Amino acid sequence: MASASASGSVTVEDQKSYIKIETLRGKRPTEIHSALREVCGEQTVGRSTVSHLAVRFHEGRVSINDDPRPGRPKTSTDERRVKLVADFLEADRRVTCEEISQATGIPPSVFRILTSDLQKRKISARWVPPCLTAEQKQKRLDIATLLK
Structure with a gap:
């Protein structure tokens, strides 16, 4: 072989x-x-x-393909829903997953959208990015330099 x-x-x-x-x-x-x-x-x-x-x-199976499975697909996330959650979060960063779900009509997959798709995590009751961008780091450096 x-x-x-x-x-x-x-x-x-x-x-x-x-x-x-x-x-x-x-x-x-x-x-x-x-x-x-x-x-x-x-x-x-x-x-x-x-x-x-x-x-x-x-036993006589012919196809090598998987059998169809019942139920909905694992992910019910599309770009429209991610954008909707992002816009809602931009308006109020202290909002909870349940409030977003009720206001937007998106099922309980809001938490997965926030953490996986938008890369957010909850700190002090606010949804924030996990780390600072290069622009944010530069702004902090500029402010610290001015304060000295």
């Missing part, structure tokens, strides 16, 4: 295809995982995944 660096990256779909082919050829999951490990190294799917897929292919 060729090394992973020589053949480029091997995707999870490629690995699933290989698992399917080798299962149909009659190989055991441990043998399949060992062969994948030689080629993919650390990027290999787990041994339990190989076993699970091998059983499903052996």
Whole structure:
């Protein structure tokens, strides 16, 4: 088998295809995982995944794609909602997540928008950026110099 660096990256779909082919050829999951490990190294799917897929292919599964899952997508965040929360926060930085959620009609994902998308954290009852920008640092330096 060729090394992973020589053949480029091997995707999870490629690995699933290989698992399917080798299962149909009659190989055991441990043998399949060992062969994948030689080629993919650390990027290999787990041994339990190989076993699970091998059983499903052996039982007659045809597709290598995941089955559709019920429910809404994990993230309900879009640019419009992030902008709406940012604008609301700009008007009043002491506002709580619950108040933002009620005022904007956005479900309880407001906290994730504030912390992940807007990179804010709560300090002294205010939502602030985690660190100063270069412009803010320069302004502080200028003020400190003037005060001396």
